[in-house]
Structures are given as structure tokens and as C-alpha cells.
Amino acid sequence: MVVNCPTCGKDVTWDENSPFRPFCSKRCQLIDLGEWASGDRAIPAEEESPSEPDDYE
Numbered sequence: 001m002v003v004n005c006p007t008c009g010k011d012v013t014w015d016e017n018s019p020f021r022p023f024c025s026k027r028c029q030l031i032d033l034g035e036w037a038s039g040d041r042a043i044p045a046e047e048e049s050p051s052e053p054d055d056y057e
Contacts, residue, residue: 001013001014001015002014003021003022005022005023005024005025005028006022006023006028006032007023007024007028007029007031007032008024008028010024011024012024
């Protein structure tokens with residue numbers, strides 16, 4: 001199976017001969033990691049509504 005590198009778009013063969021899959025290289029893998037670490041990428045989440053206060057009486 002062939003997929004596109006999420007960073008640069010190059011074709012990547014999805015098998016054991018592609019150690020950085022889904023990325024084409026260590027460089028693209030580190031670029032992606034840096035984007036997640038800096039907050040440039042994030043998984044959107046819904047805000048939770050505030051819960052009712054607990055009564056401990």
C-alpha cells in the first residue's frame with residue numbers, strides 16, 4: 001500500500017522497509033512532532049459544560 005507523507009506529500013510504501021511510515025523520512029517525522037509540541041496542531045475537542053456542585057452534607 002502507498003500513502004502520502006503527512007508533512008511533504010511524497011509517496012511512502014507502507015511496509016517494514018519504511019521505518020518512518022507514514023512519514024517519508026526522520027526529518028518529516030520530527031517536523032510533525034514539533035508542530036504537535038508547539039500547539040500548531042491539535043485534536044479539536046468540545047468544551048465540557050461545568051458540572052453541578054456536589055453536596056457533601
